[in-house]
Amino acid sequence: MNRVAVFFSGLPGCILPALLLLAWSSFFLTAEDQISVFLSLISLAACVIVAVRMRWGNVLRDSIAAHERLWDACLIAIMLALLVLFREDHYSLFLLGTIMAYATAVMGLNVQLGYAGVLNFSCASFFGVGGYTAAMLMAGTGLPPLLTLPLGGAIAALTGCVLLLPVLRTSGHYAALVTMAFALLFRVFLDVSEWFGGPQGIPVAPLTIAGLDFSRGISWGDTEFSFYLKYDLLLLLVLCLAYSLTRRLERSWIGLALDAVRSDEVASACFGINIQRWKITAFTLGNFLSGLAGALYAMMLAYISPANFTFADSLLFLSILLLGGIGNIQGVLVATVLVVIIPEKFQVIQEYRYLIYSALVLLMIVFRPVGLLPRKPRVYTGNPA
Amino acid sequence: MNPLLACTGLSMRFGGLIALDNLDLEAREGEILGLVGPNGSGKTTLFNVLTGIYRPSAGTITFAGENIIGGTPQEIHRRGIARTFQRSRLCLDLSVFDNIMIGNHTALRLDFFYNLLHRRAFSRDYEMWRDRAAEMLQALNPSLVCRMFRPVGDLSMIDRRRVEICRALVSRPRLLLLDEPSAGMTHDETRQLMDEITASRMSGGSLTVILIEHEMEVIRRSTSRCVVLNFGRKLCEGDYAHVVADPQVQEAYLGKELE
Numbered sequence A: 001m002n003r004v005a006v007f008f009s010g011l012p013g014c015i016l017p018a019l020l021l022l023a024w025s026s027f028f029l030t031a032e033d034q035i036s037v038f039l040s041l042i043s044l045a046a047c048v049i050v051a052v053r054m055r056w057g058n059v060l061r062d063s064i065a066a067h068e069r070l071w072d073a074c075l076i077a078i079m080l081a082l083l084v085l086f087r088e089d090h091y092s093l094f095l096l097g098t099i100m101a102y103a104t105a106v107m108g109l110n111v112q113l114g115y116a117g118v119l120n121f122s123c124a125s126f127f128g129v130g131g132y133t134a135a136m137l138m139a140g141t142g143l144p145p146l147l148t149l150p151l152g153g154a155i156a157a158l159t160g161c162v163l164l165l166p167v168l169r170t171s172g173h174y175a176a177l178v179t180m181a182f183a184l185l186f187r188v189f190l191d192v193s194e195w196f197g198g199p200q201g202i203p204v205a206p207l208t209i210a211g212l213d214f215s216r217g218i219s220w221g222d223t224e225f226s227f228y229l230k231y232d233l234l235l236l237l238v239l240c241l242a243y244s245l246t247r248r249l250e251r252s253w254i255g256l257a258l259d260a261v262r263s264d265e266v267a268s269a270c271f272g273i274n275i276q277r278w279k280i281t282a283f284t285l286g287n288f289l290s291g292l293a294g295a296l297y298a299m300m301l302a303y304i305s306p307a308n309f310t311f312a313d314s315l316l317f318l319s320i321l322l323l324g325g326i327g328n329i330q331g332v333l334v335a336t337v338l339v340v341i342i343p344e345k346f347q348v349i350q351e352y353r354y355l356i357y358s359a360l361v362l363l364m365i366v367f368r369p370v371g372l373l374p375r376k377p378r379v380y381t382g383n384p385a
Numbered sequence B: 001m002n003p004l005l006a007c008t009g010l011s012m013r014f015g016g017l018i019a020l021d022n023l024d025l026e027a028r029e030g031e032i033l034g035l036v037g038p039n040g041s042g043k044t045t046l047f048n049v050l051t052g053i054y055r056p057s058a059g060t061i062t063f064a065g066e067n068i069i070g071g072t073p074q075e076i077h078r079r080g081i082a083r084t085f086q087r088s089r090l091c092l093d094l095s096v097f098d099n100i101m102i103g104n105h106t107a108l109r110l111d112f113f114y115n116l117l118h119r120r121a122f123s124r125d126y127e128m129w130r131d132r133a134a135e136m137l138q139a140l141n142p143s144l145v146c147r148m149f150r151p152v153g154d155l156s157m158i159d160r161r162r163v164e165i166c167r168a169l170v171s172r173p174r175l176l177l178l179d180e181p182s183a184g185m186t187h188d189e190t191r192q193l194m195d196e197i198t199a200s201r202m203s204g205g206s207l208t209v210i211l212i213e214h215e216m217e218v219i220r221r222s223t224s225r226c227v228v229l230n231f232g233r234k235l236c237e238g239d240y241a242h243v244v245a246d247p248q249v250q251e252a253y254l255g256k257e258l259e
Helices: A002-009 A012-030 A034-053 A056-066 A068-085 A090-115 A123-140 A145-169 A173-192 A228-250 A253-263 A265-270 A275-301 A311-324 A329-345 A353-367 B043-050 B073-079 B096-103 B112-117 B119-140 B142-147 B157-169 B187-203 B216-222 B240-245 B247-258
Strands: A218-220 A223-225 B005-014 B017-027 B032-036 B058-063 B081-083 B175-179 B208-212 B225-230 B233-238
Touching: A012 A034, A012 A056, A012 A068, A012 A090, A012 A329, A034 A056, A056 A068, A068 A090, A068 A228, A090 A123, A090 A228, A090 A253, A090 A275, A090 A311, A090 A329, A123 A145, A123 A173, A123 A275, A123 A311, A145 A173, A145 A275, A173 A311, A228 A253, A228 A275, A228 A329, A228 B112, A253 A265, A253 A275, A253 B096, A253 B112, A265 A275, A265 B073, A311 A329, A311 A353, A329 A353, B005 B043, B017 B043, B017 B058, B017 B233, B032 B043, B032 B216, B043 B175, B043 B208, B073 B081, B081 B157, B096 B119, B096 B157, B112 B119, B119 B142, B119 B157, B119 B187, B142 B157, B157 B175, B157 B187, B187 B216, B208 B216, B216 B240, B225 B240, B225 B247, B233 B240, B233 B247, B240 B247
Parallel strands: B032 B208, B032 B225, B081 B175, B175 B208
Antiparallel strands: A218 A223, B005 B017, B005 B058, B225 B233
């Protein structure tokens, strides 16, 4: 056992789990009938239980912490490998794209709730602001399409400023209510607004970068690649940037200030920390990330409607964060995969998915409030070992 | 010599409750001033007023020759007043180092470019502050140095107090307000902690301390002068012997202990 532990604490501790993860996810994504979906879920659960029982979790965690760059590279490689494997499968590529867009949006929510402790029940609305901004800008202006992505984020951040005053003036539950009200208002606003297409929604023009049309597939020799592949690659890039930004933010004096604001406002104020400044920073930055993800997601969908950005979706984003472990961005990745993919694959539960999410969140709050992968104390530099 | 801190006619009312009533108080440069009084006599309220958490209803506060009334807690901290809290207000899920650096917030660089993109410069600064925090912990309890990156929630009460004191001292304040550092600790631990504070004060130059304490033994050993409060008013002022001999104080607070 000891030798096994030593073996796995080195490089193999990163690479083997990564390979397993790749094998499992490719099997899971290809699984068509309910029985193989069920079997693959059972096998995943069995692996996790065995790993926890044998205390491999800590070994794995230490190994990942010691070879952080390698682990990051492994994760990117897994995603690229999946994209290549499913190059012709529109549906799987769309699912992978959704996962990456949602994960980016939840990174933003994580900056708000996980670090600064600003509860935001309208994450999906800001996601939607990004989406609608992209739709309007692509349709109505001659702006370069790539520019609409950061603009989607920026408009979402600006829209968030409307909420800043009430959010800062109130605290705790009341601030949460303000964001809830915003989420509901946003939906109603879209429904009645002719300009934004009303309840039917509006089409979003496809992205073109340097003459490369994102709505067309690529043919390369005999193989035909799905058009989703280009969006997935761009989403992967955006997710990597968001991940790296969030991680650097956490490992900086800014991240420390945000944590201080979350833990104790009075004590923070007595040490010179400007509470409002950091709440505004976190809220705006988080909304920017959500909006950015929303803009790209809307382009991938090609058609958006108010039904994509409801209050229930905001709750979905929140439950991803709760499930993964508030403040832990690795946990966000795991939880997004679970929350997005399981209902898609499990047709039986599709109808009841919000019921299942809420049950899951309740169970988490009662039995494991820190989430699947709890946040660890901060390290300021990579590779601490 | 001018006092470092001078309050005159300081009053603090919460609706009908008078927490501080026309209080005059001075703290001289470099002294340790004890602040005693029964529960509810306004000691912590005074600290909250001094640090800008409450704005006093009347009176003046001059710190280092300048008025600090109306200043936010942030501004007052920047002028050189740091404090600890009666109910330890550490961030329990953050590490020891994180908690100390919260006290150092005003000395940290907070722009985005430096924090997110200029990581090499950040690492250099980080190492410098890590060494400084280790040095401070070394002086209080060497075993804390190797636990610097563990959550504060894992520490014992006395170690938490030590971290809190490091957090207050790391910004090199001119005035330190200690709110009942002995709360939740044994007599021996309290004595040890106070000796450590006195010792670190010696090496740190002219730090002025105001100490709220219920343990009269701590007051006797550590302070050069004390002020007794009762119902927000100053009962008496002087050295330990003078204060405990005062009949009013005995009546209000010490009577039973001296019998």
